[in-house]
Amino acid sequence: MGFWEHLWLGVLTVFTVGPAFEIFGIPISITLLMIVAGFCIGIIVGATPGLAGPMAMAIALPILISIFGVKQDALLPVLGFLIGIMKGATIGGAVPAILFNTPGTPDALLTTFDGYPMAKRGKARKALKAAHFASASGDTFSDLVLFTSAPFLAIMVERFLDLPEKTGLIILSLSFIAAVVGRSAAKGLISAGLGLLVAYIGKGEDFYPRLSLGQEALADGFPVVTAVLGVLILGEVFKGLEDLLRSGPQARDLSQAEASADNRFGWADVRACWPYIRSSALIGTAIGALPGIGSTLAATLGYASGRRSHARKNPEQARFGSGRIEGVAATEAANSAVSGANLIPVLSLGIPGNAAAVFLILAMDSIGGFNPGPSVFKLSGGVTGEGVNPELVVVFGIFTAMMVANALNWSLGGLFMRSVGVMARIPKHLLLPVILLLTLTAIYVQLTSMAGVYFAIGFGFLGYFMRRIDMSVLPFVIAFILGRNLEDTARQAFAATGGDALFLLHSPIALVFILVSVAVVAMAFWRSEAAAPPESHHEPKTGK
Amino acid sequence: MKHNNKGELVLGLAFLAFALFVLLIWVPLDTDTGLIEKVRRRWVIGDALAPSVAAVLIALGGGLVTINALLGRGEPMPLGWSSLRFAGLSFGLLFVAFLLMRWIGPLAVTLAGEAESYRNLRDTLPWKYLGFLSGGFVLIFVSIVAVERRLTVRAFLVAVLAPLIIALVYDLPFDDLLLPPNGDL
Numbered sequence: 001m002g003f004w005e006h007l008w009l010g011v012l013t014v015f016t017v018g019p020a021f022e023i024f025g026i027p028i029s030i031t032l033l034m035i036v037a038g039f040c041i042g043i044i045v046g047a048t049p050g051l052a053g054p055m056a057m058a059i060a061l062p063i064l065i066s067i068f069g070v071k072q073d074a075l076l077p078v079l080g081f082l083i084g085i086m087k088g089a090t091i092g093g094a095v096p097a098i099l100f101n102t103p104g105t106p107d108a109l110l111t112t113f114d115g116y117p118m119a120k121r122g123k124a125r126k127a128l129k130a131a132h133f134a135s136a137s138g139d140t141f142s143d144l145v146l147f148t149s150a151p152f153l154a155i156m157v158e159r160f161l162d163l164p165e166k167t168g169l170i171i172l173s174l175s176f177i178a179a180v181v182g183r184s185a186a187k188g189l190i191s192a193g194l195g196l197l198v199a200y201i202g203k204g205e206d207f208y209p210r211l212s213l214g215q216e217a218l219a220d221g222f223p224v225v226t227a228v229l230g231v232l233i234l235g236e237v238f239k240g241l242e243d244l245l246r247s248g249p250q251a252r253d254l255s256q257a258e259a260s261a262d263n264r265f266g267w268a269d270v271r272a273c274w275p276y277i278r279s280s281a282l283i284g285t286a287i288g289a290l291p292g293i294g295s296t297l298a299a300t301l302g303y304a305s306g307r308r309s310h311a312r313k314n315p316e317q318a319r320f321g322s323g324r325i326e327g328v329a330a331t332e333a334a335n336s337a338v339s340g341a342n343l344i345p346v347l348s349l350g351i352p353g354n355a356a357a358v359f360l361i362l363a364m365d366s367i368g369g370f371n372p373g374p375s376v377f378k379l380s381g382g383v384t385g386e387g388v389n390p391e392l393v394v395v396f397g398i399f400t401a402m403m404v405a406n407a408l409n410w411s412l413g414g415l416f417m418r419s420v421g422v423m424a425r426i427p428k429h430l431l432l433p434v435i436l437l438l439t440l441t442a443i444y445v446q447l448t449s450m451a452g453v454y455f456a457i458g459f460g461f462l463g464y465f466m467r468r469i470d471m472s473v474l475p476f477v478i479a480f481i482l483g484r485n486l487e488d489t490a491r492q493a494f495a496a497t498g499g500d501a502l503f504l505l506h507s508p509i510a511l512v513f514i515l516v517s518v519a520v521v522a523m524a525f526w527r528s529e530a531a532a533p534p535e536s537h538h539e540p541k542t543g544k
Numbered sequence: 545m546k547h548n549n550k551g552e553l554v555l556g557l558a559f560l561a562f563a564l565f566v567l568l569i570w571v572p573l574d575t576d577t578g579l580i581e582k583v584r585r586r587w588v589i590g591d592a593l594a595p596s597v598a599a600v601l602i603a604l605g606g607g608l609v610t611i612n613a614l615l616g617r618g619e620p621m622p623l624g625w626s627s628l629r630f631a632g633l634s635f636g637l638l639f640v641a642f643l644l645m646r647w648i649g650p651l652a653v654t655l656a657g658e659a660e661s662y663r664n665l666r667d668t669l670p671w672k673y674l675g676f677l678s679g680g681f682v683l684i685f686v687s688i689v690a691v692e693r694r695l696t697v698r699a700f701l702v703a704v705l706a707p708l709i710i711a712l713v714y715d716l717p718f719d720d721l722l723l724p725p726n727g728d729l
Contacts, residue, residue, distance in 0.1 A: 063713070063714070066714075066718050066720075066721055067717075067718075184609070185608075186556075186605045186606075186608035186609045186612065187605060187609065188605070189601050189602075189604055189605030189608070190559050190601070190602050190605030190606060190609070191605075192601060193563070193598045193599065193600075193601030193602035193603075193604075193605060194598075194602060196594070196595075196597070196598035196601065197566065197595055197598035197599065197602070200594045200595045200598060201595075204575070204577070204591035205577070205588075205590075205591055206575075206576045206577045206590075206591045207576070208575075208576040210571075210574060210575040210576070210591045210592070210595065211570060211571070211574050211575065211595060212574070213574060214574075238630075238631075238634060241630075241634070241687060241691070242627065242630045244691045245630065245690060245691055246626075248691065248692075248693070249691055249692055429687075429688060429691040429692065430688060430698070430699075430702050432687070433683060433684040433687035433688055433702075433703075433706075434684060434702070434706040434710075436683065436684075436687070437680050437683055437684060437706065437707060437710060438710055440724070441676075441710055441714060441723065441724060444723070444724040444725075444727070445714055445718075445721045445722070445723070448722060448727035448728075449727065449728060450642075450646075450724065450725050450727075450728045453642075453724060457638055461631055461634075461635070464627075464631065465627075465631070468627045469555055483594070483598075486594075487589075487594040490589060490594075491588065491589045494580075494587070494588065494589050495586065495588060498587075499580075499586065499587030499588075501580070525608060
């Protein structure tokens with residue numbers, strides 16, 4: 001089957017399979033319904049300081065699996081819901097940032113710089129409209145880049161990379177993530193090493209489960225959900241609770257200024273913001289495509305680039321930071337442009353680049369039938385090689401789901417995001433203990449074992465201590481997920497090269513990957529450890 | 545800028561020691577195959593190689609942190625005794641909450657003089673909710689009160705309602721799901 005047939009099947013799967021109900025005789029599919037639900041929940045979650053998209057994805061996943069099971073036709077409804085959350089949370093984060101000077105998500109911190117001064121002048125609605133327009137533009141652009149570049153990248157990988165090169169590529173990705181995430185490359189290496197070590201407990205080729213200390217509970221290794229949810233979600237909850245214990249419940253200024261007359265976002269505003277949206281969307285997309293670099297850096301670079309450009313072109317006008325609508329647009333376009341591009345390494349290489357991508361891979365892994373990586377883009381399927389490749393149909397289904405979410409974003413997103421400002425009023429100290437119980441319950445219902453809950457609590461404390469010693473948890477999680485894949489590929493490469501212990505050095509491409517890995521870590525170490533002044537340690541105060 | 549960085553030095557040395565422990569003691573003693581093995585006249589990668597590589601990464605990172613600390617570079621470590629105390633208290637709270645979750649149901653069945661065991665009643669009302677609601681209440685109530693530093697009606701209401709809503713969300717629509725700890729009893 002050809003490209004267009006797979007594409008059409010993917011679109012049809014989203015719109016027609018599993019009709020949930022009818023509107024005027026038109027059947028609404030369950031996938032469509034889940035995208036809408038995920039998108040609305042994403043906006044609410046994004047607008048709630050203390051919650052975040054990945055947190056909602058983590059809590060939702062076990063519920064979704066309980067509803068849909070682990071059948072092949074569960075994939076698109078579940079992924080559609082998670083993609084909806086991912087996209088909704090991105091625009092939702094701007095709401096409390098503009099209205100109350102409290103970023104709903106960390107990447108919306110820079111939105112406060114211009115958004116809140118605008119709100120204080122009675123132009124909150126205008127700032128929200130600009131944030132929505134920029135966010136939807138950046139997101140759509142990023143998705144279009146994903147649709148065109150992911151298949152191309154996958155085909156290149158399949159054509160030019162054999163087993164040693166694929167091993168080298170995974171090592172390069174892990175090194176890159178370890179080196180660039182967080183402030184210390186050395187601690188990033190430790191984090192990735194710990195993730196790999198935990199991934200290798202219990203699961204090996206030999207009859208005896210390695211590193212299991214003779215314990216039956218460790219024989220099959222740690223369930224993925226316990227390590228991922230423990231380190232990412234419980235660790236964050238513990239850290240948040242300790243911060244609140246130290247500072248006491250945070251009082252926020254939730255008063256809003258009287259709305260001024262000029263709250264329209266017209267063509268003149270679009271024209272003024274467009275150059276900044278354009279360059280920020282490019283920056284966000286480029287950053288999103290690289291594993292490990294998150295939307296916060298994209299927002300920072302987008303804002304910095306916009307500020308420089310604005311100061312150069314308009315020296316007579318007030319600068320960014322004083323309530324410029326262009327500042328809001330530059331930040332929101334950059335952080336939203338990350339969400340589509342971060343699926344490029346997921347779909348084409350099977351490598352998650354950020355926390356949201358981790359949960360998409362977790363969903364694919366839990367349900368089965370879809371193994372992200374270069375092979376999903378093969379046009380041939382079935383025994384004869386001329387049938388349907390169901391994984392490619394799922395890929396086009398995912399792309400369709402993303403476009404549906406974009407359409408929702410453009411049509412209803414702005415209206416909905418302007419109505420969820422109330423979420424910022426929920427105190428964080430009431431929210432965090434509830435999230436703790438909810439996450440532990442979600443883990444239990446998925447594993448039906450208290451051992452799983454205890455493991456997750458253990459990983460939660462690990463995540464807490466990692467945060468406290470200023471060690472990023474993302475390299476741990478991604479190394480944990482890629483650990484088995486890395487070992488399997490290396491085993492196959494070793495066997496395929498006839499037991500060549502230096503197989504990574506004998507292939508020119510693999511050698512380049514290894515050299516680049518070493519260079520990336522060395523450069524990051526040099527920059528982060530030697531150059532960073534100690535005063536730069538303090539984190540900006542966010543709503544997280 | 546050079547500065548006193550004792551915490552980072554301890555941290556680097558601790559990870560270095562942990563990596564050496566994994567590499568020299570844990571992996572050799574708790575893995576049945578070596579780094580590479582000869583199986584049916586072919587060399588294959590053994591189970592010890594991957595964890596050893598992980599340990600080398602940890603050692604490398606620990607070594608770099610140590611070197612930085614010795615050179616007075618890097619950033620002061622924010623981990624202190626207060627963090628350890630918080631972890632201990634949180635662990636204690638979770639321990640008590642899960643103890644209640646585990647035993648309140650069976651205890652209530654015994655006190656009520658039911659003929660059936662808790663295991664047989666674990667998916668029936670009201671027994672199935674007792675452990676989860678009481679453990680959840682303690683976990684949430686104590687956490688909120690600790691932050692607010694006073695007893696409030698709001699904390700009480702959240703601690704009562706949140707576990708109830710979570711229980712209903714999972715229990716009402718799904719017949720095959722069991723709330724903690726009922727699947728283990």
